[in-house]
Structures are given as C-alpha cells and as structure tokens.
Amino acid sequence: MTTAGSAQGPSSLHCLRCGQEVRGFTGCPRCAAEGIGANAMPPLADLAGLELSSYPGGPWGWPETLPVSGPPMTLGEGDTPTVRLRTDPAALGDGLAPECGSELWVKYEGGNPTGSHKDRAMAVGVAAALETGADTVVAASSGNAGAAAAAYAGRARLRCVVFTDEGVPPALAAQMDLLGAEQVQVEGGFLARNAAMARAVEEHGWYPLTSFSAPSPGGNPYADEGYKSVAYELARDFAGRRIGAVVVPTCRADLLSGIERGFRELSAAGLVSAAPRMVAAEPAGAAPFTAALRHADRAAQERTRVESHPTAAFSLGEERPCWQGLDALWRSGGTAVAVAEKEFVAEQRRLAEQGLLLETSSAVAVSVARRMLRELPELVVAIGTATGMKELASGAAGG
Amino acid sequence: MTTAGSAQGPSSLHCLRCGQEVRGFTGCPRCAAEGIGANAMPPLADLAGLELSSYPGGPWGWPETLPVSGPPMTLGEGDTPTVRLRTDPAALGDGLAPECGSELWVKYEGGNPTGSHKDRAMAVGVAAALETGADTVVAASSGNAGAAAAAYAGRARLRCVVFTDEGVPPALAAQMDLLGAEQVQVEGGFLARNAAMARAVEEHGWYPLTSFSAPSPGGNPYADEGYKSVAYELARDFAGRRIGAVVVPTCRADLLSGIERGFRELSAAGLVSAAPRMVAAEPAGAAPFTAALRHADRAAQERTRVESHPTAAFSLGEERPCWQGLDALWRSGGTAVAVAEKEFVAEQRRLAEQGLLLETSSAVAVSVARRMLRELPELVVAIGTATGMKELASGAAGG
Incomplete structure (x- = not known):
C-alpha cells in the first residue's frame, strides 16, 4: 500500500477547494483572498490491505494513515466506547414514538486522556x-x-x-x-x-x-488527520451495520471533516459499503453552517457570514462556515441543524440522568440526533466530544 | 467451562478468611466478632477455554466471569490504556539512575465514564x-x-x-x-x-x-468482581511479558483484591505464567497496611489499627487493613508502602507536566512504583485510579 507520510517528513498540503499546493498553516491564500477559509490537507491514505477487525483504535492504531513518519506520541488516546441511548417515547421527551429501527448512540470522547x-x-x-x-x-x-x-x-x-x-x-x-x-x-x-x-x-x-x-x-492539517480514527473505530465497532448519520458538534469543523475523510478512505478501500451522512450540530446562537445551507447555491453557501453570540456551548462559536466542513456535508449528503439553548441544556441534564455527563457542546449533537430519529428510523451516532466534568467548577454543566 | 454466575441469580458468598457461607453485605459475622473485617466473595471463575487475545476488555468483555446472570449494564467502562512513563534520571528526580530493564507504566482509569x-x-x-x-x-x-x-x-x-x-x-x-x-x-x-x-x-x-x-x-462482593477485568486487560496488553508488580492506591483494598483475584484466575487457567506481586500504596497519614506488615505474624497483622488523618489523597483513609487486602498481599508475595504527602503531591505535579492529570490518590501509587524501580529493575504498573479533573474545582489538584 502507499502511505500518506514519507521518510522525508510531513506530507505536502493542497487546498481542498482549489487544489493549489500550500505551505504553512493559514490555509489557502488564494481562497482567503476571495474571503473563504479553505484548509489545505495532505492526500488521503490508501487503506488497501488493512483489516478493520484487527484495527486497535486510536490515531496510532494505523500509523500509516497519518502524514507523519516519526515515532508515535501517545497518552492512550482514542479507542473510545460507543453507548446506546434509550429512544423510547419517555426518553424522547415529547411523546413522539420513534419508528421501529431507530438507534441512537453516543461515542464518548470524554474518555480521552485530557477528557x-x-x-x-x-x-x-x-x-x-x-x-x-x-x-x-x-x-x-x-x-x-x-x-x-x-x-x-x-x-x-x-x-x-x-x-x-x-x-x-x-x-x-x-x-x-x-x-x-x-x-x-x-x-x-x-x-x-x-x-x-x-x-x-x-x-x-x-x-x-x-x-x-x-x-x-x-486547524493544523497534520493534527486534524488524527480525527480520521473516529471513523475507523465506528466502522470497526458497527462491523458491517449501516450507520445512517454521524452528528458532530461543529465550530470550525475539524472533527466533522476528519471523520468524513476517514469514511471516504474506508469507502475507497471497500472497508465500508456506504459512508454515513455527516451532520453539523450547532447552537442556535452561533450557527454558520445551518445558515449557509439555507442558500440554494454553493457560491452563496461558502460566503455566508452570521453573527455569533456566546452560548452555554462555550467551545462552539464561529461566524463563517469553514470550507472543509461544507465540503464534508456536500460529499456525504449531510446537513446542518441548529438547536435552541433551552433544548440542548435540557438534553445535557437528561443525558446525565442516564449516566452520561457530557460537555454542553456535546449535548447539542445529541439533541440534533434525537430530532433526526423522529423523522427517519436509522442508526445515528452523535459524537460526545468531551466530558462534562470540566464544566463542574464553573457551574456551566446542567445550565 | 463452569461459570461463577448462575441462572438462579447471584452466586453464594463465602468468607475469604474462614470459609463460612455468608448472606448480606456486611462481610463475615464470625470474623467480625473477632474484630476482623473479612469480605465474603463468590467463587473464582474458571477461565479455561478463554483466549486473552480476543478479550475485548471491561467487566462485560467476559460476562461469564461475573457472579451475575442478567443483561450487562454498561456505559462503556473498562478497556483503559496503559501509558509508559519516563524513568530516566531526570524524571526520577533524585539523580538515581534506574537499572536497565526498568519500565514504569500507568493504567489510566480516568478514562472510564465517570472518570x-x-x-x-x-x-x-x-x-x-x-x-x-x-x-x-x-x-x-x-x-x-x-x-x-x-x-x-x-x-x-x-x-x-x-x-x-x-x-x-x-x-x-x-x-x-x-x-x-x-x-x-x-x-x-x-x-x-x-x-x-x-x-x-x-x-x-x-x-x-x-x-x-x-x-x-x-465493598459489595458482586460489584468488586468487576475489578478482575483490570488483571485481564493487563495480561492481554502485556501479552506474555512478565509484570513484576502492580501498585494500587489502597483504602479498603477492593481494587487491589479484585486485581489479585483476576490474576489468580488467569494463572489457574494457564493464561499467565506468573502473577505479579500486588503492592498497596498508602498516604503516610492513613497507612494501615504498611503498619500491619511491620508485624511478623499474620495474627498481629490482621488486628492492626492505626490513627487515620485526612490527607490530600482524600479518597484514601482507613484505620484497619481490610482482610481481603492482606490476603491479596500474602498470596502474591506483595507488600505495602506509605508515602509522605510532600512526595506524592510533587509526583502528581510531575505527572501532569508529562501529560497525565491524575487524582492525588493515584499519584501515591506512582510514587511507590518509582521507589520500587530504584531497587529492582522490572516492569511495574501503577493504577491511575481516577482523573485529576475532578479535583480542579476544589483546588486540590497539584497541592
């Protein structure tokens, strides 16, 4: 198999949007001149010959998929669990029974070394x-x-x-x-x-x-390639089952984009039969992707700008949809959904009462996933990006 | 294979010390009448026929080893990573170079769902x-x-x-x-x-x-059987390598005892060639096991009582050595070591500077493990029982 990295050091980067080779870490200068923040990334990895069943999880589980060639730097990150949530009418909260076949899972990233x-x-x-x-x-x-x-x-x-x-x-x-x-x-x-x-x-x-x-x-394109491992783990853990959608709390869409890239690599190598739709979950107070997708044409979408207000989901809040995120939504047939503060704060408390203490931003994704299941019965995974333990001191958790 | 559980519900319990059958959750009444707190446990599981290489981790990874027969109750617990620490002279802090062959690992339990x-x-x-x-x-x-x-x-x-x-x-x-x-x-x-x-x-x-x-x-004997999975994971992850000692922050020794039981099951089934020595790590202000092992005979050891003072390792602090812990130390040829507050608080800060934020109690175990490596070069695992994130609010972390 070919690998993304090389013995000479980090791979070269090309703009996701226009294809130009880019140096440095400020994205594509040509697209920036048009007012568009487009990241430049290394080439996708070729996963041919790899077996999901023996993938040990984490970014270093398959080091050949990463654009670095040095020794792994690890604290035991990745290989996080996926937990199925209740989706009965009582848990859905509004009395609407989901269709038979609905499954709502949370991938709990709070178990990582720094949470x-x-x-x-x-x-x-x-x-x-x-x-x-x-x-x-x-x-x-x-x-x-x-x-x-x-x-x-x-x-x-x-x-x-x-x-x-x-x-x-x-x-x-x-x-x-x-x-x-x-x-x-x-x-x-x-x-x-x-x-x-x-x-x-x-x-x-x-x-x-x-x-x-x-x-x-x-973010840093080399770093962001670490997020592809979320896709590899989901594909391994749901072994052959069809994941309908992956819902991601979204700010600059590094995680969303990385997961989509991972699934694209898996699809190309025939390791999954279909990639899930990627869904950007945003707080209503800072929802550039949701605003962008209201426009019919992509030229308008990529030039969207919104006012961003501080929300309880303090780690989210952008004014523009980073192009890498739009690209992931377009490629996967996905969408973006904004959720009112009252709804995601209530979701955070309900999750905690079921045993999962997540940061407020993560609850935004679970809220979106629940909404989607009311419309279409399928298997949906929401990414629980961080533990709620970090918010305990500030009194933010639970609103 | 035979299993510890049964379709009729939880297994019967027998006193670890005197063998009497016991009902309820207050340990052995006969031993309590002698002033000794002895837990009553279900029988060890027979691991014959199980393969470590396919063990998925966590207590429910091998449900047949547990004394319950109902459906798993899970939030994605267990299967935690093991991280190797530096053991060069600078990291050891006192200029003493460890012998060649020393390896210090931390099993990071802070990645569990509630940390x-x-x-x-x-x-x-x-x-x-x-x-x-x-x-x-x-x-x-x-x-x-x-x-x-x-x-x-x-x-x-x-x-x-x-x-x-x-x-x-x-x-x-x-x-x-x-x-x-x-x-x-x-x-x-x-x-x-x-x-x-x-x-x-x-x-x-x-x-x-x-x-x-x-x-x-x-603790509850059925619950405590969940700790055996720590031993299974270590045996799987170090696949055939000899673990010299496992160092555990110890209060009532539920975790210490559970890990020893897990290794005993592995040894009996031939899945490990030798079980590690179990080591109880205690803060100097609350160190009943360390005090007990100063006595030459076991009768005096099991009747030891010390004054217990509050320490920065707030989750530890007993006056008596629970018998289950003594049993684990005796069976494994282990020991108990007390560490001064100044030493383990400094260790906690040093660990954080290397990227691992652990609760203060966990740093007690790492301090003990470092001391042991100065005397004998081997592979030692310290159990990092909890994340230090929970201590951030109280200002306890880092002393």
Whole structure:
C-alpha cells in the first residue's frame, strides 16, 4: 500500500477547494483572498490491505494513515466506547414514538486522556511538530484544545504556549496550568486572541497546533488527520451495520471533516459499503453552517457570514462556515441543524440522568440526533466530544 | 467451562478468611466478632477455554466471569490504556539512575465514564441489584464511588441515594448531583456516614453498593468482581511479558483484591505464567497496611489499627487493613508502602507536566512504583485510579 507520510517528513498540503499546493498553516491564500477559509490537507491514505477487525483504535492504531513518519506520541488516546441511548417515547421527551429501527448512540470522547476528542489531533500534531524540529508549540483555545496541546507537548518535552480569552472556564484554565501550558489571556474576544497567536507564530517561529488566521480554514492539517480514527473505530465497532448519520458538534469543523475523510478512505478501500451522512450540530446562537445551507447555491453557501453570540456551548462559536466542513456535508449528503439553548441544556441534564455527563457542546449533537430519529428510523451516532466534568467548577454543566 | 454466575441469580458468598457461607453485605459475622473485617466473595471463575487475545476488555468483555446472570449494564467502562512513563534520571528526580530493564507504566482509569475505576464495580453492582428486584441503590462515598453508583443507577432507571460527609470536594458533589444522586450529607466523619447508610439498608431494604459496616470488610462482593477485568486487560496488553508488580492506591483494598483475584484466575487457567506481586500504596497519614506488615505474624497483622488523618489523597483513609487486602498481599508475595504527602503531591505535579492529570490518590501509587524501580529493575504498573479533573474545582489538584 502507499502511505500518506514519507521518510522525508510531513506530507505536502493542497487546498481542498482549489487544489493549489500550500505551505504553512493559514490555509489557502488564494481562497482567503476571495474571503473563504479553505484548509489545505495532505492526500488521503490508501487503506488497501488493512483489516478493520484487527484495527486497535486510536490515531496510532494505523500509523500509516497519518502524514507523519516519526515515532508515535501517545497518552492512550482514542479507542473510545460507543453507548446506546434509550429512544423510547419517555426518553424522547415529547411523546413522539420513534419508528421501529431507530438507534441512537453516543461515542464518548470524554474518555480521552485530557477528557476530549482534541487528544486525537494533538497526539499527531505534536508528533508533526517534533519532525520540524520545533521546541515550542502554540495554540489558541477556549480550553479543550489547549489542555490537549499542553498534555502532548509535556509528553514530548516541548514548551507549550496557549492564547486564551476571557471566556475560559476556571476548571479548564486550571487544567491547562497543571499540564504545564504557559497561558496568555488576551482581551477582546477570539479574534484578538488569534491575532496574538499569529504574531507569535510569525515572530518566534513557534509551531501552531490550532487555527489562528482569518477567515479560519480550520486547524493544523497534520493534527486534524488524527480525527480520521473516529471513523475507523465506528466502522470497526458497527462491523458491517449501516450507520445512517454521524452528528458532530461543529465550530470550525475539524472533527466533522476528519471523520468524513476517514469514511471516504474506508469507502475507497471497500472497508465500508456506504459512508454515513455527516451532520453539523450547532447552537442556535452561533450557527454558520445551518445558515449557509439555507442558500440554494454553493457560491452563496461558502460566503455566508452570521453573527455569533456566546452560548452555554462555550467551545462552539464561529461566524463563517469553514470550507472543509461544507465540503464534508456536500460529499456525504449531510446537513446542518441548529438547536435552541433551552433544548440542548435540557438534553445535557437528561443525558446525565442516564449516566452520561457530557460537555454542553456535546449535548447539542445529541439533541440534533434525537430530532433526526423522529423523522427517519436509522442508526445515528452523535459524537460526545468531551466530558462534562470540566464544566463542574464553573457551574456551566446542567445550565 | 463452569461459570461463577448462575441462572438462579447471584452466586453464594463465602468468607475469604474462614470459609463460612455468608448472606448480606456486611462481610463475615464470625470474623467480625473477632474484630476482623473479612469480605465474603463468590467463587473464582474458571477461565479455561478463554483466549486473552480476543478479550475485548471491561467487566462485560467476559460476562461469564461475573457472579451475575442478567443483561450487562454498561456505559462503556473498562478497556483503559496503559501509558509508559519516563524513568530516566531526570524524571526520577533524585539523580538515581534506574537499572536497565526498568519500565514504569500507568493504567489510566480516568478514562472510564465517570472518570474513575469505580465504574467497573458499579456496572456489575447495579446489574446485581437489578437481579434482586431492588428499586433503590445506596452508597457511602467521598465522591468517586457515589458518582459511579449514580451513573449506573441512572442507566438502569434505579433510584440512587449517596451518603457523603463534609470532606467531599465541590466538583464531586456537583458531579453526583448532575448524575441524579440524592445526596445526604452526614456530619461526623465516615463512621457516622456509614452508620446512616446502615440504617437505610436496614429500614428501607435499599441495595448497598459500597461498604457500610465496621470493621469494614470492603465493598459489595458482586460489584468488586468487576475489578478482575483490570488483571485481564493487563495480561492481554502485556501479552506474555512478565509484570513484576502492580501498585494500587489502597483504602479498603477492593481494587487491589479484585486485581489479585483476576490474576489468580488467569494463572489457574494457564493464561499467565506468573502473577505479579500486588503492592498497596498508602498516604503516610492513613497507612494501615504498611503498619500491619511491620508485624511478623499474620495474627498481629490482621488486628492492626492505626490513627487515620485526612490527607490530600482524600479518597484514601482507613484505620484497619481490610482482610481481603492482606490476603491479596500474602498470596502474591506483595507488600505495602506509605508515602509522605510532600512526595506524592510533587509526583502528581510531575505527572501532569508529562501529560497525565491524575487524582492525588493515584499519584501515591506512582510514587511507590518509582521507589520500587530504584531497587529492582522490572516492569511495574501503577493504577491511575481516577482523573485529576475532578479535583480542579476544589483546588486540590497539584497541592
């Protein structure tokens, strides 16, 4: 089989939208000049010859699918469980009985080492940073990405700087601190925060593990390839069963896009017969993908801009639909759904009463999945991106 | 193969120490009359015919090894990763180079659904409760066990009452609340708390998921069988490699004893060639096992009593060595080691700087494991019982 990585170091990157070869981590400059944040990614991996039944899970379970060639950087990330939720009328809450055949599953990413899916990306991103010879990595984050970046940087003995803003809950700030991150709090919201990170990347040559440019193309493309492992695990765990849709809490769509890429690789190698529809779940207060898909033509969709308001799902909140996310929705025949704060906060509490304590953002995805099952009986997986334990200190969990 | 469970419901229990058949959940009455808390357990399972390479992990990975026959109650517990720590002189902190051949691993139980190893036990305990027809389960807990009990009770639609004391950190109280536990805070320390639970069990017939009698025999014996899965996972993951010792943060030794039982089953079936030594790790302020092993004869060991002081490892703290723990140490040729608060708090911070945020109690075990490696080069596994995320709110993590 051919592999995405090479002995010479990280793979070359090409714009997902226009195909141009791109250097650096600010996405495609040509598309940015049109006002569109389009990420540039390494080529898809060829999975021919791999067997799902022997895939051990996690990004390093199949290292040949990753655009890095150095040694794995691991804290035991990935291989997370999938838990089936009740979908009886009482659990659905509104008395509408779902059609026979409905199955609602949550993939619980809170079991990762720092409690969120970001560990899958940062494990790969820090390995990529080591390949470049970097001594310092940098992230802009409201918490989960910063904690993951700090953990893997610590594992690799790299320095880690995290640019945060006023919205970081105290428990997440404490987690980043303990994990050894040097936090720089920037006043003025996420645009000011990202601008500060851009200057640091420019001036000091620090290796960026997250998005920092505007319009945002999404995160570090090498890191983001770690998310393909979510698709591999789902395909392995549902062994031959048809997954109708995968619902993902969406901000810049790194996770959504990574999962779609994973399923595309699996389809190409004949390891799944059909890829699921990808669904972007958004809080109503910050829903650029939902707004974009209201437009009939793609040219209007990719130029959508909305007002983004702070919501209880504090880790979500973008003004534009990152192009990589639109691409994943288009390719998979998916959609985007926005949920009112009252609905997803109630969902979060109901999930906890069933034993699953998820961060507020994750409840947005479960709300969307429940709605979908009322319309079409199928097997739907919602990604529970992070544990709700991080929100306990701030009083955010449970609204 | 024969199985530990039966179609008629939970297996019968026999005292580990005197062999008498025992009913109920307060351990062996005959041994209690001698002042010794001895647990009564179901028979060991016969693993003949099982293959480690196809064991999927978790307590329900091999349901035939459990003393319950009902349907699995699961939130995706178990199958946790094992992460190798650095053991170079700088990481050891004191300039002593370990002998060649030393390997220090942490099994990270913080990845479980409620963030601790207790999920393994409560998954099985709640399934056992359902078999008895109980509608309410009850626990006495400083946090981790209560959260796990609440989560699995919620999953099973059972009512859950948790008796707590003043020492419960705010984040853990919040976690239990969100997971649907009815918390009853009892003034007067853990003895008053346990007495309140004993009255509730007696008066209401609630099903007890934790220890509540004095002298404590340890936890619910059906639940505790869930811990055997830690041994199965270690044997599978180190496939044929010799594990020298497993170091466990120890209070009433439910986990320590369960892991030893798992290895004993594996040895009996020829699935491992040698069982590791079990090592009880204790904070110096509450170290009954360490005190007990200073006595030359077993009769004195089992009657040891110490003063127990509150420590930063708040989830540990007993005055007597539960007999089940002594039995595990004797059978495996193990030992007990107490660590000063300053040492394990420093260890917790050092672990976090390497990317692993563990609860303070877990750092006690890692401290002990490091000490052991300075004396004997071998492969040692420390059990990282819970995530440090729960301590973020209270400011306990990192001392």
